[in-house]
Amino acid sequence: MATSKIPHATAKRLPIYYRYLHFLSDAGKQRVSSTELADAVKVDSATIRRDFSYFGALGKRGYGYDVESLLAFFKKTLNQDKLTNVALVGVGNLGHALLNYNFHQSNNVRISAAFDVKEDITGTIQSSVPVYHMNDMKEQLSVQQIEIVILTVPSKVAQEVTNEVVEAGVKGILNFTPLRITVPDTVRVQNVDLTNELQTLIYFLDKFGKQDENKLG
Amino acid sequence: MATSKIPHATAKRLPIYYRYLHFLSDAGKQRVSSTELADAVKVDSATIRRDFSYFGALGKRGYGYDVESLLAFFKKTLNQDKLTNVALVGVGNLGHALLNYNFHQSNNVRISAAFDVKEDITGTIQSSVPVYHMNDMKEQLSVQQIEIVILTVPSKVAQEVTNEVVEAGVKGILNFTPLRITVPDTVRVQNVDLTNELQTLIYFLDKFGKQDENKLG
DNA sequence: GAGTCTATGTTACAATAATAACAAGTTTAA
DNA sequence: TTAAACTTGTTATTATTGTAACATAGACTC
Numbered sequence: 448m449a450t451s452k453i454p455h456a457t458a459k460r461l462p463i464y465y466r467y468l469h470f471l472s473d474a475g476k477q478r479v480s481s482t483e484l485a486d487a488v489k490v491d492s493a494t495i496r497r498d499f500s501y502f503g504a505l506g507k508r509g510y511g512y513d514v515e516s517l518l519a520f521f522k523k524t525l526n527q528d529k530l531t532n533v534a535l536v537g538v539g540n541l542g543h544a545l546l547n548y549n550f551h552q553s554n555n556v557r558i559s560a561a562f563d564v565k566e567d568i569t570g571t572i573q574s575s576v577p578v579y580h581m582n583d584m585k586e587q588l589s590v591q592q593i594e595i596v597i598l599t600v601p602s603k604v605a606q607e608v609t610n611e612v613v614e615a616g617v618k619g620i621l622n623f624t625p626l627r628i629t630v631p632d633t634v635r636v637q638n639v640d641l642t643n644e645l646q647t648l649i650y651f652l653d654k655f656g657k658q659d660e661n662k663l664g
Numbered sequence: 665m666a667t668s669k670i671p672h673a674t675a676k677r678l679p680i681y682y683r684y685l686h687f688l689s690d691a692g693k694q695r696v697s698s699t700e701l702a703d704a705v706k707v708d709s710a711t712i713r714r715d716f717s718y719f720g721a722l723g724k725r726g727y728g729y730d731v732e733s734l735l736a737f738f739k740k741t742l743n744q745d746k747l748t749n750v751a752l753v754g755v756g757n758l759g760h761a762l763l764n765y766n767f768h769q770s771n772n773v774r775i776s777a778a779f780d781v782k783e784d785i786t787g788t789i790q791s792s793v794p795v796y797h798m799n800d801m802k803e804q805l806s807v808q809q810i811e812i813v814i815l816t817v818p819s820k821v822a823q824e825v826t827n828e829v830v831e832a833g834v835k836g837i838l839n840f841t842p843l844r845i846t847v848p849d850t851v852r853v854q855n856v857d858l859t860n861e862l863q864t865l866i867y868f869l870d871k872f873g874k875q876d877e878n879k880l881g
Numbered sequence: 882g883a884g885t886c887t888a889t890g891t892t893a894c895a896a897t898a899a900t901a902a903c904a905a906g907t908t909t910a911a
Numbered sequence: 912t913t914a915a916a917c918t919t920g921t922t923a924t925t926a927t928t929g930t931a932a933c934a935t936a937g938a939c940t941c
């Protein structure tokens with residue numbers, strides 16, 4: 448099957464396409480061209496056509512892509528046709544915000560359990576999500592057959608907690624801690640590093656600034 | 665100057681190196697090798713040496729890198745030696761979490777102003793940050809000479825607000841909205857798309873799952 | 882229904898990034 | 912002081928990603 452050798456770079460763009468198709472569909476648009484898409488998602492039109500072509504001929508020459516059928520195709524490809532249950536580990540500032548964050552809106556994802564050590568919230572329901580004590584994590588993850596975990600614990604305990612969720616059979620971790628956690632290669636980690644993003648922005652900004660100065664000088 | 669042609673991929677890794685050097689310094693370590701670093705930050709040791717070499721010869725053969733001097737070098741390179749003031753636009757769930765998020769801890773960044781339209785929080789101070797009304801945004805951004813903005817507004821108004829901050833002279837936007845905003849090419853955008861990250865993770869997970877099945881079958 | 886127009890899918894090319902390999906300094910130990 | 916061990920910096924190689932170009936299939940017009 449062709450889908451087994453989708454380039455990483457392509458795979459990362461699929462959700463972006465998917466979301467914009469959703470938007471077009473909601474707006475009642477029937478067809479869309481790669482150029483139009485390119486403008487909206489800021490990806491070169493040739494890249495878009497190339498990305499799509501890995502999945503076969505999804506469009507029609509001289510016409511473009513049919514919004515509904517393309518949307519349906521990506522829905523299936525991105526597993527958006529079935530609900531994915533995930534767990535949130537660490538209900539601090541960021542964790543709380545993610546509980547409220549509407550992953551479910553354009554995304555068929557639900558946070559079905561949260562875990563923390565703080566006695567004042569364990570046993571309660573936060574933003575419609577039950578919060579369990581970390582002691583019960585392994586059991587709950589197994590029972591609920593949760594394969595994906597959002598990690599928002601303090602970095603001090605990040606590796607320790609990671610080991611635990613891996614033992615519980617988790618296969619994917621969305622890692623919000625600044626640490627690069629160690630996992631067996633059957634487990635996939637996606638890092639979201641807020642500080643990094645900001646620092647990178649500052650770094651590039653400064654470079655640009657200097658260039659501008661040169662131009663002026 | 666060599667620093668003007670640092671590859672993008674390298675630049676994105678600099679903050680990761682910086683943070684780990686910080687950790688090593690705090691732990692009192694004197695020296696570190698590329699292999700050791702590689703293990704901690706999950707980047708190939710050759711890649712690390714290559715990355716570093718863009719900035720000149722930072723290490724010593726047969727010895728490794730001196731933690732303190734490397735840290736000092738990156739501190740300067742990443743502009744961590746001076747405080748960067750940023751503004752937060754949109755004080756919703758995520759915005760609130762980011763106000764509490766400790767950017768300042770290992771990062772010399774401070775959120776010095778926040779903006780929103782909600783009358784119940786404008787004029788108040790949230791997590792030690794004054795919240796202004798969106799109507800005063802352009803003025804405040806200019807007065808406070810803020811060049812970087814964290815964008816956490818509803819996607820509906822994302823482009824509109826973007827235009828405004830750009831007019832106010834902002835040069836970098838950390839975009840948390842799922843929309844790919846349009847800016848002049850003097851402005852840099854760094855996208856942080858939480859839904860995307862999660863979807864990408866789900867996508868890859870599914871592919872791996874299928875592969876495993878094949879292996880078993 | 883023939884001709885023009887349009888936008889895909891693909892092929893060829895260019896740029897960027899990652900990895901491997903190793904020569905050349907430095908350290909360390911004897 | 913010498914040699915073995917180590918680790919960088921760099922060069923050569925490979926892999927990945929992005930962009931350009933265009934032939935081709937199909938849509939649209941009259």
